[in-house]
Amino acid sequence: MVFESPYTPVSIPETDLWSFLFERKSKPFTDSKEIFTDSETGRTYTFGDLRSTSLEFGKGIQKLWNWKRGDVMAFYTPNSIDTPPAMLGLLWAGGVGSPANPLYTEPELTFQLRDSGAKAIVTQLPFIDTARRAAKAVGIPEDRIILIGDAHDPSGHFRHFSTIRNPSFSGRPTALKIDVRKDLAFLVYSSGTTGLPKGVCLTHHNVVSNVLQMSSVDSMYFHPYGGVDGKGDKGLGITPFFHIYGLTCCIMVFIYTGWELISMPRFDLERACQLIEQYKISFSYVPPPVILAFSKHPIVDKYDLTSMRMFHSGAAPLTPELATALWDRLKISVKQGYGLSETAPVATMQLLDEWGKFMGSVGKLLPNMTARLVDPDKGTDVTEVGKPGELWLKGPNIFPGYLNLPENTAATMSPDGYFKTGDIFVVDKYENFTCVDRLKELIKYKGFQVPPAELEGILLGHKDITDACVIGIEDKEQATEVPRAYVVMKPGIPTDAAKAKEIVDWLASLTAPHKKLRGGVHFLSEVPKSASGKLLRRVLRDQVRQAEKA
Numbered sequence: 001m002v003f004e005s006p007y008t009p010v011s012i013p014e015t016d017l018w019s020f021l022f023e024r025k026s027k028p029f030t031d032s033k034e035i036f037t038d039s040e041t042g043r044t045y046t047f048g049d050l051r052s053t054s055l056e057f058g059k060g061i062q063k064l065w066n067w068k069r070g071d072v073m074a075f076y077t078p079n080s081i082d083t084p085p086a087m088l089g090l091l092w093a094g095g096v097g098s099p100a101n102p103l104y105t106e107p108e109l110t111f112q113l114r115d116s117g118a119k120a121i122v123t124q125l126p127f128i129d130t131a132r133r134a135a136k137a138v139g140i141p142e143d144r145i146i147l148i149g150d151a152h153d154p155s156g157h158f159r160h161f162s163t164i165r166n167p168s169f170s171g172r173p174t175a176l177k178i179d180v181r182k183d184l185a186f187l188v189y190s191s192g193t194t195g196l197p198k199g200v201c202l203t204h205h206n207v208v209s210n211v212l213q214m215s216s217v218d219s220m221y222f223h224p225y226g227g228v229d230g231k232g233d234k235g236l237g238i239t240p241f242f243h244i245y246g247l248t249c250c251i252m253v254f255i256y257t258g259w260e261l262i263s264m265p266r267f268d269l270e271r272a273c274q275l276i277e278q279y280k281i282s283f284s285y286v287p288p289p290v291i292l293a294f295s296k297h298p299i300v301d302k303y304d305l306t307s308m309r310m311f312h313s314g315a316a317p318l319t320p321e322l323a324t325a326l327w328d329r330l331k332i333s334v335k336q337g338y339g340l341s342e343t344a345p346v347a348t349m350q351l352l353d354e355w356g357k358f359m360g361s362v363g364k365l366l367p368n369m370t371a372r373l374v375d376p377d378k379g380t381d382v383t384e385v386g387k388p389g390e391l392w393l394k395g396p397n398i399f400p401g402y403l404n405l406p407e408n409t410a411a412t413m414s415p416d417g418y419f420k421t422g423d424i425f426v427v428d429k430y431e432n433f434t435c436v437d438r439l440k441e442l443i444k445y446k447g448f449q450v451p452p453a454e455l456e457g458i459l460l461g462h463k464d465i466t467d468a469c470v471i472g473i474e475d476k477e478q479a480t481e482v483p484r485a486y487v488v489m490k491p492g493i494p495t496d497a498a499k500a501k502e503i504v505d506w507l508a509s510l511t512a513p514h515k516k517l518r519g520g521v522h523f524l525s526e527v528p529k530s531a532s533g534k535l536l537r538r539v540l541r542d543q544v545r546q547a548e549k550a
């Protein structure tokens, strides 16, 4: 059975992302409308500023480096209001943005730079050392490391993006005619259903589509000149711009809708409360642990948060208990969305006015999307309401494939053109989808991906370990999964708490903090494997779940 979105389809123009945002015939706000405000300095970009700054940056990189269509620029930076104009300038110049977590270690960043073929890196001064070493490892010259943010390099060695802007260079060269269905806007990294991180190719058409699909729902509730003070609905910018969630839902959707984002460089609960009170913020797109913080932490009581009407939760499951706890304490509605890097990212969303109904569901398919629920063993459609199946999705926001990995791409697409999400869902009689399990091996720590295969690969490099299997363990207290390793040690090596801690600390020194083995290290005599030697992570995960229930 094919599920169709219940919403009226949106009309999607055949336009590149820059032109879609900045060359619209009409828009419901003026060019002087503030779009991005830095929470710490109060510095702002209006819509007009974003247009001119992005254009000047795009022209600047063309003039300086002869930037070509398809050339990739990495963004290795925490949230900064300079990211949107730099990213859009890059897109104007035909380039592709590849964001990376600024807490990545040198090997993690090097992997992404090499795999994506990045030709320049945007970063901020505190991250320059890692950026510099990784750039060296892949042969990116130092003069192609660009700083954004308020701190300039006192030695003048690294260029600030403001110095690359070129106001005089003439129009977009015809060679830059972007093929919106083929040319990429973003290259984001995800492990997909299996293995190591892969470059998820997202075309201009994918991203333009998702901006329209998603905003067609949320623009019912928020307006450029709405909000409790009539000065415009404002969103609190917590979600990282280096993840597709922040890239599409915070950067692109806000420029399109004319909402204002009060952008925080990092999440801090008390600061978030102060900003909500100060700016009379109406809403925020967040992962579940942020909902947990607002629903439980005593500090929240010190602030007036009555302007907040909505949290939208995505990237990991939100339990009905947590959504209810937030409402009971603060009378703020929470709705949930679901999606993946491969869907640019939003695929389903609840409506704000459905608050209290269909709790725990991720809502209905966005406009222009269809879905199938497929029994993973039989490959046939699940027809009974409430019976689980793997969610398969089709729509204009579905990615064309993984970079240079045709076999992985083929494995994830069905012959009839559906993308196999690797997530298990049930659907109710109103066609609300609820995620009940994950078929794939991915672990999500607070919304961030932790690919088990990556950690296992590192663990196998430890001198005392002969085999390893990493699985996700639920941590209800923190509303997240945490990674745990099961390892087999060489004969004669101790298997005690001290050794387990040593391995946790050793791995933590090699990876970004979200990949830390917060679920600990456990010792086994062997890890479950199939007859052909394939690691059976789900078997181990089910054994652990059973044991914890008993």
Ligand code: 4UW
Residues within 6 Å of the ligand: 190, 244, 245, 249, 285, 286, 312, 313, 314, 315, 316, 317, 318, 336, 337, 338, 339, 340, 341, 342, 345, 346, 347, 348, 349, 362, 421, 422, 423, 435, 438, 442, 444, 447, 448, 449
């Ligand atoms: N419930 C259970 C959920 C949920 C979920 C995602 O890192 P990626 O590739 O992508 C994301 C996307 C974030 C996002 C999607 C839709 C949305 O409304 C929103 O808010 C605006 C954010 O994180 O990870 C994709 C994987 O994350 C899990 C699921 O396993 C999926 O395959 N996931 N959302 N609501 N699980």
